[in-house]
Amino acid sequence: MRRFLIPLAVFIVLVIFLAIGLTLNPRDLPSPLKDKPAPAFTLPQLAAADQSFSPADMKGKVWLLNVWASWCVSCRQEHPVLMDLAKTGIVPIVGLDYKDQIADAKNWLRKYGDPYTVSAVDADGRVGIDYGVYGVPETYVIDKAGMIRLKHTGPITPDSLKTQILPLVAELSK
């Protein structure tokens, strides 16, 4: 009897590990930037190239930095969620237009709506590297002191907005 019990126990443990593994998302990596100051940058604004945006402009506010691009398919999926969020006015959303053509980006916002208080243009993706961007869309929750408190990789869903982002924003806004 024991002869069979041991392999069975090993098998069950293996199945449990594999089952846990299946529920994990290999793209969801812990960001080393969490609880670190948001990297500084100065980039031209999408709407007005002669004006610039810098994270320092948002000091004292809780805000979202959303990395997007007109070529990014999942950004389309995320877009309605951002539009709804922008309408509530709970938290300002700043766009980082990542490795994009300015004309395409402007067209995209005209077509699907513009949820961003301002969009900065990261044409060569250099700022994206500082933020550890590897899969657009990505969203950072940044607190009043300019610290990154959450990095969300992939499109924001109504569910992740409700369970992760909004509670954190509410807590940080206190």
Place this chain on the structure above:
Amino acid sequence: MKLRALMLCFALTVTGAVLANEAAPLAADVVVEKRLIEISEELRCLVCQNETIAASQADLAQDLRREIRTLIGEGKSDKEILDFMVVRYGDFVLYRPPVKPTTWLLWGGPFLLLAAGVFALIRFLRRRAKEAAAPALSEEERRRAAALLDSSNS
């Protein structure tokens, strides 16, 4: 017909050889490129996670190679460049993650499994040795076996 095809083949091979030229080096500085490859082979491309930054053709990998090239130009050491990547992308970017409490199981796990395997093997071999050394047949049993064999032969 066959001959013509052969001649065509020959003509194509010859012109191919004549037109072919040694590929020009992609970058002017061979030393920098060699270091770039060495460093980027240590780094994981985060878009296609089973490829190194040296091997990947993903956009991000190309950007990161460009970034490494810039850092080499600024005179940064290999370690400084790897740290630059870790600060931004985390330990996951390293193909050889550092040994620390969260990665002990990762580094030690295979050896634990090996030890468990060796332990099981030794136990199995000992038990088998014991079974093999079981007492031989007694005189009485031997006679009975012989009788049975005889009866089945006839």
